[in-house]
Amino acid sequence: MSGRLARGGRVVAALLAAVACQTAPARAAGPPPDSTTHATGVVTWAASADLMGEGTAGQGYRLIVHTSVGGSDLRVRFTNAFGDRPLTLAGVHAGLRETGAALRPGSNRPVTFGKVPTVTVPAGAVAWSDPLPGRWPAGADLVVSLRTPDAAGPASGHWMAMQTSYTGGGDHTAEESGAAWTRTTGSWWYLDAVSVRPADRATGAVVALGDSITDGWQSTTDLNRRWPDYLARRLGALGTPVRGVANEGISGNKILADGAGQSALHRLDRDVLSQPGVRTLFLFESVNDIKAHTGVTAADLAAGYREIARRAHAAGMCVVAATIGPFKGWPEWDPAAEAVRQDVNRFLRGSGDFDAVTDFDRILRSPYDPTRILPFLDGGDHLHPNDKGMQALADAVGTGSLDCGR
Known part of the structure; x- marks a missing residue:
């Protein structure tokens, strides 16, 4: 066995060297604010990004994810890992789910990036939000709502979520009602991580x-x-x-x-x-x-x-x-x-x-x-x-x- 492993190691040496030297995709725009590039706290949820097909301009997403560890200062990370142009996200909100696409009353709050309500994520990059104060429980359904005002080209996300999320047109991300979120999706779009600061x-x-x-x-x-x-x-x-x-x-x-x-x-x-x-x-x-x-x-x-x-x-x-x-x-x-x-x-x-x-x-x-x-x-x-x-x-x-x- 050990002899075969040694020979196989040489077979894939070139592959591993290529991985080590791999360069990131070209970034078509300036970076987001510095505060969005640094991770803090402990990851409580994540899903690996992949190529999702074409982005849709003016689309709204109400994404349901389940936390593991609880804490304060919640941050969400958005990905444009497979995009070929900058991705602008607007109207981002986070709250706790009541049922379906509806949120627990009083829980839906606006999310900022460098203290502004929108962020443009360069092609090949990710962006973290500012910390959202307050306590966020373990084992809860977190709802992250967002809009993509001018999305086009390849989208990034996780296609097999094993979780129903929601989509809709118009600007309804601040609403806690689920009435405007009339369509469903089995994928997570653009969102790829959430962190908190445990006690x-x-x-x-x-x-x-x-x-x-x-x-x-x-x-x-x-x-x-x-x-x-x-x-x-x-x-x-x-x-x-x-x-x-x-x-x-x-x-x-x-x-x-x-x-x-x-x-x-x-x-x-x-x-x-x-x-x-x-x-x-x-x-x-x-x-x-x-x-x-x-x-x-x-x-x-x-x-x-x-x-x-x-x-x-x-x-x-x-x-x-x-x-x-x-x-x-x-x-x-x-x-x-x-x-x-x-x-x-x-x-x-x-x-x-x-x-x-x-x-x-x-x-x-x-x-x-x-x-x-x-x-x-x-x-x-x-x-x-x-x-x-x-x-x-x-x-x-x-x-x-x-x-x-x-």
Whole structure:
């Protein structure tokens, strides 16, 4: 195994060098105010940005996201990561949801950027809002409303939210009623992170970097039953130092190659290292690299895992890796892919590159056929866990492993 890993490391050396040298997209306008470029507090929610198609001028969005850790001084981050021109956002408000598109009375408040009500985000950039005073609870539905007065060209956002949000025309972002928000969307547009300042300054966060299993596919829509959601509730109930949970899963994502979103290697800086208050990276990826049948070997993947761990460690973060679950019965499974999965899992269990390893494979596999998901935990497609499977994954995470003391 070790000889093959060494040879594979050389195979992907050029790829990793390219990642390290990758340049950001050209920025077509001056930067937002300085105060919008600096992260503070602890991330309480996040979703990885991807290319969303064309932006719509004059569109309103009422986006529903679920917080993990509570605190004061709420800030929201907007992304134009895949835009090819500046993006102006106006009428931004944040409040707490009552039901549907309606807000809790008295909670909807205007959000500013450098003390002004609009912000223009350059192509390829992100912008944080000013802190919004007051206390914001853990485990709550936060509502972020915004308008895109002149949006055009490629939009950025997260397409598979597993959460119903709302859209509408006109200027209704300040209204707490949901009457004007007559259309729905299953995506989060432009919003990619929220932070708060917890009362306990020792509080930190974990970022789950993953694919569709982390993104929540086959969990129940609108009920926050992705495995990172279950983990957030568990951490909150235990009162552990790490209580913020950021879900940076993208359906179809890979470690080594772009495709369904930028690869884990390419998006690591934006989705993990730039998030505020992150104590730990939880890495659960690579089934898509394997089942794509592109010739990727366990050695190639080991080199990618090691590069991610190296960069996260250099940023002072703990790194927890999870083994790859079984997927026999999925159309792309075959014995060759299974052999790579087993080799990668042996590497993960035996490598000294991580601060801890969580054995998701052991949790999910059937005792009668370890290449298959236990039927009780199978979402129906033999790759993605159902709600019970998602909870089982969250329960398997050792809470002590999320705070390794780096």
